[in-house]
Amino acid sequence: MAGEIRPKSKEELEEMKAPYEEYCRKAFDPGNECSKPVSLNGIRWLSCTMYIFTPHSAGNLAELGAEVIKIEIPRMGDAMRHTSPFNEAYLYPLHDTRPMTGTGFGFMNANFNKYYLSMDYHIPEMRDVFYNLVRQSDGLTELYRPGTFDRWKMSYRTLQEINPRFIYVWGGGFGYGPKVFGGSYDILAQAHAGFASITGMHDFMGGHCTKSSNWVMDWGSGTLIAYGVLAALHWRRKTGLGTMIEFSQVQTSTRFTEYAVPLYGRFGIVRQRWGNWDTQLCVHGMILCGKSDFPDAENPQDKHDARYVMVSAFQDADFKELCSVIRSKELYEKYRVCKDRVEAMAQVDIYTALEKWAADKSRSAVAKVLTDAGILASPVMNDREVYESEHYRQRGTVRWLDDPLFGDVLLQAGYSAGMLSKTPRRVNWIWRPVGADNLTIYRDLLGYPTSKIEEWYAKAWI
Amino acid sequence: MYPCETDYGTVLYATSNNAFQVRAPHRVKWLGRRLGKDNYEIYRRWIGLSPSKVDELKGKGAI
Numbered sequence A: 001m002a003g004e005i006r007p008k009s010k011e012e013l014e015e016m017k018a019p020y021e022e023y024c025r026k027a028f029d030p031g032n033e034c035s036k037p038v039s040l041n042g043i044r045w046l047s048c049t050m051y052i053f054t055p056h057s058a059g060n061l062a063e064l065g066a067e068v069i070k071i072e073i074p075r076m077g078d079a080m081r082h083t084s085p086f087n088e089a090y091l092y093p094l095h096d097t098r099p100m101t102g103t104g105f106g107f108m109n110a111n112f113n114k115y116y117l118s119m120d121y122h123i124p125e126m127r128d129v130f131y132n133l134v135r136q137s138d139g140l141t142e143l144y145r146p147g148t149f150d151r152w153k154m155s156y157r158t159l160q161e162i163n164p165r166f167i168y169v170w171g172g173g174f175g176y177g178p179k180v181f182g183g184s185y186d187i188l189a190q191a192h193a194g195f196a197s198i199t200g201m202h203d204f205m206g207g208h209c210t211k212s213s214n215w216v217m218d219w220g221s222g223t224l225i226a227y228g229v230l231a232a233l234h235w236r237r238k239t240g241l242g243t244m245i246e247f248s249q250v251q252t253s254t255r256f257t258e259y260a261v262p263l264y265g266r267f268g269i270v271r272q273r274w275g276n277w278d279t280q281l282c283v284h285g286m287i288l289c290g291k292s293d294f295p296d297a298e299n300p301q302d303k304h305d306a307r308y309v310m311v312s313a314f315q316d317a318d319f320k321e322l323c324s325v326i327r328s329k330e331l332y333e334k335y336r337v338c339k340d341r342v343e344a345m346a347q348v349d350i351y352t353a354l355e356k357w358a359a360d361k362s363r364s365a366v367a368k369v370l371t372d373a374g375i376l377a378s379p380v381m382n383d384r385e386v387y388e389s390e391h392y393r394q395r396g397t398v399r400w401l402d403d404p405l406f407g408d409v410l411l412q413a414g415y416s417a418g419m420l421s422k423t424p425r426r427v428n429w430i431w432r433p434v435g436a437d438n439l440t441i442y443r444d445l446l447g448y449p450t451s452k453i454e455e456w457y458a459k460a461w462i
Numbered sequence B: 001m002y003p004c005e006t007d008y009g010t011v012l013y014a015t016s017n018n019a020f021q022v023r024a025p026h027r028v029k030w031l032g033r034r035l036g037k038d039n040y041e042i043y044r045r046w047i048g049l050s051p052s053k054v055d056e057l058k059g060k061g062a063i
Helices: A010-017 A020-028 A053-063 A124-135 A156-162 A186-192 A216-239 A250-255 A260-267 A316-325 A329-334 A338-342 A344-358 A363-372 A383-388 A390-395 A438-445 A450-458 B039-047 B051-060
Strands: A044-048 A067-072 A115-118 A139-142 A167-172 A244-248 A284-288 A308-312 A376-379 A399-403 A407-411
Touching: A044 A053, A053 A067, A053 A139, A053 A167, A053 A216, A115 A438, A124 A156, A139 A216, A156 A167, A167 A216, A186 A216, A186 A250, A216 A244, A216 A250, A284 A344, A308 A363, A316 A329, A316 A338, A316 A363, A329 A344, A338 A344, A363 A376, A383 A390, A438 A450, B039 B051
Parallel strands: A044 A067, A044 A139, A067 A115, A139 A167, A167 A244
Antiparallel strands: A284 A308, A308 A376, A399 A407
8 A cells, every 4th residue: 555654574563563652651661761872962061050041951951961061150159059949958068168058959950960060260260271161062051141251251252263163152131232231030031021911810800910930931941042052053063153142031931921912013902811711712721629639638738729620621512511510501501602701701700600510529529520521621730749640650750860969859850841762851960069070071071180170179269 | 023924914923032043043934824825835845746636635625
């Protein structure tokens, strides 16, 4: 038959005969990532970064196998090391002179697999050492105020003379323009460029504009830089030329406002926030049930929060089924067509009816009844439940890492960003103390004598 | 910014962060096109089908 693909060996025949799920399990084989090659093998990247946004951009490359050298302030390190959720989770030591200071869990996820170099690169004495690193590297990410690296003779216009293949990334708040001197934080990006204004409950629901609890603009921007870097690497393969990326973080927030900009441009309508419901689909939201799944739990996240269910039944047939489950024929008669349901007041009506129906039921009961009826529904799970989820366990999304320095650490990042069958992302170590790889880099890579390195160390230049 | 080529007239959009790249900036050329607009180009140039074959498939509703 035309178009048929024939197996070339017995093994290939077996593979083709296997059910698709089995094929995927074998192809991805969670837990054995380290037996496979890495895709960015041979790429060396420098990272003069801190906090989450720019470290994450380099961290993405490190998870894909690039050799990322994180250059930190001597004896102090990345400011993010000194942050921890509510000041309680640290791993020790920070540096060999500071055993009683630790690195906080705020540092987690953006810094896997990196090599830790310390260098005070802003002093003229270390400039040549820095240039030597540039000569042997493929690129750099930095986050200083615009013009700072230029003042230190370390901006793209200097470095491209040293290494024309060099890919230079500046990542920061605004980039050139009226706000060029503003710094950046995730919360600034969320606030400044539209994202927070469309997040959270609407005024009439008693809501306010809302900051996403996680640093979504940092994680999102870091990932966007990583793909910019991959595009630049591809371009360099064709032309032999590096490039400079000037990455303004606040723009990520604008980019993440979906249809808001075109909507305003064409119709002059400013997008409003719509809480746990949806402006384009209905039913497509989260509802509150009357009973907790864990009424006796001590943890309030279990005791009180285990009451939310996400429901999606926006197609007419699904909505009909949903209405028959909640035994409300009139609701169906009133809002038969998707277009009618999406109207704001219709949504108020519909979700009120749903929550009224769920008022005497537990979260899992609601999710089960709806799922059994063929409607997409899922409890809103907290992190403990995610950890216990068999689905994530089998796929290796959440897993324990035996870190070479810090022992057992439970991780999700690295394995939750899409799986590559031949060259999977991986986490080899979560991080190392400040300057842990100084000898490896200064002596073995750059060839400086140990006496020199000791001298720099004594002067706190490294 | 406004994209230069679009089926829908002038549309306001937010540019990519990576548009600020010196040598090969990321860009938006068009914001969606009508369904199947590029059928002839793709099927003829990349698959090598003749225009009459494309018409035939179109007639059957296969493309």
